[in-house]
Amino acid sequence: MGKKKKKSYLPFRLNILFIFVFALFSLLILQLGVVQILNGEEAQKEIKKTIDTNTKLPVPRGLMYDRFGRIVLDNEPVRSITYTPPKGGDTAEKRLEIAEKLANFITIESDEEELLKRVRERDKKEYWFLFNEEDAQSRLTSEEKEELTAGEQYQAMLDKTTSADYNEFDWNDMDLLNVVAIKKELDQAFELSPHVVKNEDVSAEEFAMVAEHLYELPGIDASNDWNRRTVYDDTFKNFLGRISSSNEGIPRDNSDFYLTRGYSRNDRVGLSGLEQQYESELRGLKEEVQYTTDKTGAVVGMQSVVDGQSGNDLILSVDIELQQKVDQIVREELEAAVTESPEKNKFLEDAMVVMMEPKTGEILAISGAHYDRENDEYRDESFRVVYDAHQPGSAIKGSTILAGFESGVINIGESIYDRPIKIAESVKSSWRNLGPTNDIRALEQSSNVYMFHIAMRMAGATYQYGEPLYNFNWDTFQTMRNYFHQFGLGVETGIDLPFESTGVVGTSPMAGNLLDFSIGQYDTYTTLQLAQYVSTIANDGYRVRPRLVKEVRKPEPEKEKLGPVISSFNTEVLNKIQMDDRYISRVQEGFVDVFSKGTAANAWGDRASEYKMAGKTGTAENDIYENRALVGETENLTLVGYSPYDNPEVAFAIVVPRNGQNTGLNPHHTIGKRIMDAYYELKEARAKDGINLDLSSEDNDENEEEITETEAE
Structure with a gap:
């Protein structure tokens, strides 16, 4: 009789493990089926979910005429390059990336001396910091890291940055200065509020190039803007007054006054003369725009919700x-x-x-x-x-x-x-x-x-x-x-x-x-x-x-x-x-x-x-x-x-x-x-x-709101 062959089978513990793994996979497949079949549409909506945010855009200010209806202060249309940060803002690294791309199409200042003036020591320190953040942080003492706020720590790091640090870069390089000057403008922008990067001497070529490459410049736009122009040069200019630039915005020492009245921080407002005295009349009704942003905060669409209206015009008593x-x-x-x-x-x-x-x-x-x-x-x-x-x-x-x-x-x-x-x-x-x-x-x-x-x-x-x-x-x-x-x-x-x-x-x-x-x-x-x-x-x-x-x-x-x-x-x-x-x-x-x-x-x-x-x-x-x-x-x-x-x-x-x-x-x-x-x-x-010196007409009488003559003590 030959030897009897031994029977082969899996150990009991190994069988238990296979059964457990099989059960887990079955549950996973079941859950995927539930998500795909029962909750698939809802999940897809969550992925595509966007946020609508309204903001207000400034409109041209009212004009000023002399007593005989001659324009004294006008609005002059200009080309403008603006930057609108997404909700939550961009990181400094992202703004630098945008600035480097935008610098290929515009020069923030055509005059080299003026460009040199724009980039100050702090701007050079901040540029160095972007590439040397770990080095800068290592210079903080343990007490500074514990006791100072994030903003105070950042300022302390800038204070500890030396000229030897930022002079690693060639500050005679006009291309570099242009990038840093552009980033400086981007840094001043507020979320979902257009900030003017350049509206002085924007050439037709610059305007066209930026408009053509908007798809690779997130937040950047090429649009039409306006500047104030005195028609009679310096005549009566002292009393017409001046307005802030879009980069100056509202006065910081009185920001609450303006913000509670619907202004944005970079709105232009009257700072002196009649521009300041009649600000409420000249400012106009802002255009209200609805921005649509995705979950990352990027602007994916916009539409006008409320049409804007230019500011009211002033008829001066002056005979120009x-x-x-x-x-x-x-x-x-x-x-x-x-x-x-x-x-x-x-x-x-x-x-x-x-x-x-x-x-x-x-x-x-x-x-x-x-x-x-x-x-x-x-x-x-x-x-x-x-x-x-x-x-x-x-x-x-x-x-x-x-x-x-x-x-x-x-x-x-x-x-x-x-x-x-x-x-x-x-x-x-x-x-x-x-x-x-x-x-x-x-x-x-x-x-x-x-x-x-x-x-x-x-x-x-x-x-x-x-x-x-x-x-x-x-x-x-x-x-x-x-x-x-x-x-x-x-x-x-x-x-x-x-x-x-x-x-x-x-x-x-x-x-x-x-x-x-x-x-x-x-x-x-x-x-x-x-x-x-x-x-x-x-x-x-x-x-x-x-x-x-x-x-x-x-x-x-x-x-x-x-x-x-x-x-x-x-x-x-x-x-x-x-x-x-x-x-x-x-x-x-x-x-x-x-x-x-x-x-x-x-x-x-x-x-x-x-x-x-x-x-x-x-x-x-x-x-x-x-x-x-x-x-x-x-x-x-x-x-x-x-x-x-x-x-x-x-x-x-x-x-x-x-x-x-x-x-x-x-x-x-x-x-x-x-x-x-x-x-x-x-x-x-x-x-x-035979010049008619009276600007009023019968058509206007019914709209006139008279100010009653008062007699004060």
Whole structure:
């Protein structure tokens, strides 16, 4: 018998393992079937899930027109390259990658010197950090890693980065500088908010190249943008103001104010002048866009949800043609005064003018020229009209006379003997001894002594020649200032600008200073305040708010056509002088005599009667000190006036400070005559041409929202 063969079989444990593995695979296949068959559609939706986010895009700002409908401030279309980061933002490495690609198509700055200025030390450090993050982190101490926040740690690492570190790169390489400058712009962008990378001098070739390669430039777009353009160059530019660039955005120190009103951080806003004052009107209605992003945050689509609308347009009170002429006159006369008497006028630097309608407060022209001695050039610095204050001299004597009338210390027609007065050792007098002088002649011949007696009487002082003033009431300073305030002297005029100076109030209440105050040689006032003062007298005692904007209108697609009126700013009376109308009439009569036979008669000649002039001249001593040493004796020359005196339609104030003494020149009178010539020549020419000076129409009346005339205390 042969040997019996042994039977072969798997061990029991191995069989158990196979069964367990088989069960697991069966469960996995079952689960996959459930996902694919029962939940497949839902899973696919989750994969394709996107997020819709709305953002608002800025629209062109409103335009500005002069009082006759001529465009003064326009929007100029420009090509623009923008970057819109995805939701959650891009990493620094991703932005660098985009910058490197974009640098193949645009040059952020064509001028090499300007490009070098753009890339600063911090930018070089941040570029080095991108390639050496581990090295930079190793320089932090353990305390810094534990105690500092992520942002503070980053700043600490930059602080520890040396020039030897970042100079590993060749910073003379313009291509490298271009990349870093572009990345710097990308770094400033906020998520889902377009940030302008370049909109100055984007060439047609750059624009086309970027547009052609958008598919490889995530977040980059080539679109049309706009910049502000002053149509008449620098004319009136100081008051038009400026707006921030898209890279500046909203002011950081007031960001909450703008963000709560629907602004984005990189929105352009008015920063000065009318751009700032009328920001809410000029900004317009933003276009609302819905961005669709995938799960990675990349923008995969966009659509407009709310159509945007350009900002409203402003109709200014200014006559831009008159403004140009006045600017030229002021500059020419300032230059003539400087060059014709260079030694005596070595401190003369400014000349300022305001022309306005006394009955409405509408500013017709507002001008100021400044001579920069260091660079020997003349500049338009008309902002000085509302910023700079000077002692006006006798121009304010109309206020002093009226204060005397109302306080009861003088009567209409009362005569005072004009001869020098002496208080202790101080002698004060008029420009010459005028003898018996009544109120009108005191204005006509600009009597200082008449004003001194008004001030002393109001103070209740006892005057004896050569003796100190006894029983002097120190409250008289404030009493006289309160009278002056009624004319706009020493208080805000209320002009529609973000800022105006109210002048400087003297702080030494000595008796002699009160006398100086009464003749305009103590407190200081702006040229605009003087214009409001003389307008108040011309306007029978009604002080009106000066305005640079007449109307707000809806925008029209055609710039040459004005839209319907949204709001119209009617005359706003701030206060009525609390004085008898007879007193105001007496001052008006004295102002007429100033030009017909008084201190302005010789300078104005036939123009005084031709234009029916009324007003007041002024001269204030203005000694110049350096390190408390007297270095020059100068005079502030002023002139205020209005025309025609029987129905005033234009008032003006002229200030030429720090004019040399005894120069033989009268720039304030020369400026005055020439600006009045310009005003009436333009008026006559327009009348002959039949130009309609009224911009309103019947179609616009129903849309007009009038501002009710108010009367303030």
